[in-house]
Amino acid sequence: MHSEFELIARYFTPDIPGPEAGVTLGVGDDCTLLAPTPGRRLAVSVDTSVAGVHFPEDAPAEAVGHRALAVSLSDLAAMGARSRWCLMALTLAEADDAWLAAFSRGFRELCDVTGTALVGGDVTRGATTIGVTVMGEVDPGMALTRGGARDGDLIAVTGALGGGAGGLALWQRGERDPAHPLLARYLRPWPRLVAGEALLGLASAAIDISDGLLADLGHVLECSGVGAELDPDALPLAEGLVEALGDEPARRAALGGGDDYELLLTLPAECLDLARRRLAALDLPLTVIGRITGSRGIAGVEEGAEGGWQHFRARPGKGRAP
Numbered sequence: 001m002h003s004e005f006e007l008i009a010r011y012f013t014p015d016i017p018g019p020e021a022g023v024t025l026g027v028g029d030d031c032t033l034l035a036p037t038p039g040r041r042l043a044v045s046v047d048t049s050v051a052g053v054h055f056p057e058d059a060p061a062e063a064v065g066h067r068a069l070a071v072s073l074s075d076l077a078a079m080g081a082r083s084r085w086c087l088m089a090l091t092l093a094e095a096d097d098a099w100l101a102a103f104s105r106g107f108r109e110l111c112d113v114t115g116t117a118l119v120g121g122d123v124t125r126g127a128t129t130i131g132v133t134v135m136g137e138v139d140p141g142m143a144l145t146r147g148g149a150r151d152g153d154l155i156a157v158t159g160a161l162g163g164g165a166g167g168l169a170l171w172q173r174g175e176r177d178p179a180h181p182l183l184a185r186y187l188r189p190w191p192r193l194v195a196g197e198a199l200l201g202l203a204s205a206a207i208d209i210s211d212g213l214l215a216d217l218g219h220v221l222e223c224s225g226v227g228a229e230l231d232p233d234a235l236p237l238a239e240g241l242v243e244a245l246g247d248e249p250a251r252r253a254a255l256g257g258g259d260d261y262e263l264l265l266t267l268p269a270e271c272l273d274l275a276r277r278r279l280a281a282l283d284l285p286l287t288v289i290g291r292i293t294g295s296r297g298i299a300g301v302e303e304g305a306e307g308g309w310q311h312f313r314a315r316p317g318k319g320r321a322p
């Protein structure tokens, strides 16, 4: 195995970010020194991706690099923060040059597209695991949180749902065409950073859909102390999802599947038009899928006997138990 220093130098620091990226002292010392924009708040989050747990062990290395950063950036997007810096803790079973070259390419391309500077890292030997810390900025008092949903707000999602779960299902069936829309959604999710910023001042609450729509909506409801009425027929399904899985499994994937990395938000009805116009400028649809209510729980879907979500037709008066 290469020395830690060789690995870092070779694959991750071809262009050491400088003052123009807010980096006062870059890679090579014990710490990196950063200069946040005066008056802005720092938004910080970390996510860990483990081979065989969070992504298939045989996933393309470039996709693994892209994805490891994307899932962390998605948390910045959910708060409406602008991404600035990241750190990577990389644990590898073996140092394979071709794998590392592709992995770092996927990672650095997403850094470039999102204006994120990789400002430090650590490499160790062990089961393949990628930990990515991201740092972004947002104005004081402006961050989108999970706790702001109010009775009467609309519930909406960006983009389409079910692509993450659908893509994973296809991968497990042996589909390997990287251009397949569902596989692309699963292997190379795009964090909705620009959309998150566009929703500042309009959304009352937001979260990124990583655990699945119902689970993540549940987090918003809990933090906000409210309930919801969902219209499962309104869910925007990912391209090719019904064809790949069938109608009912497709809806199940959209409701309960994870790894979509779209934004779920609540907003007052009078903000909908402006929010839609701003996202349309990004080529991103915003679909209303329900409404916030004052009674706890989620009405419109029912939890099945086996723990899955079995019934998908809205049934007035029959909601999920609080």
Ligand SMILES: [Mg+2]
Binding pocket: 074, 075, 078, 207, 208, 210
């Ligand atoms: Mg999140």
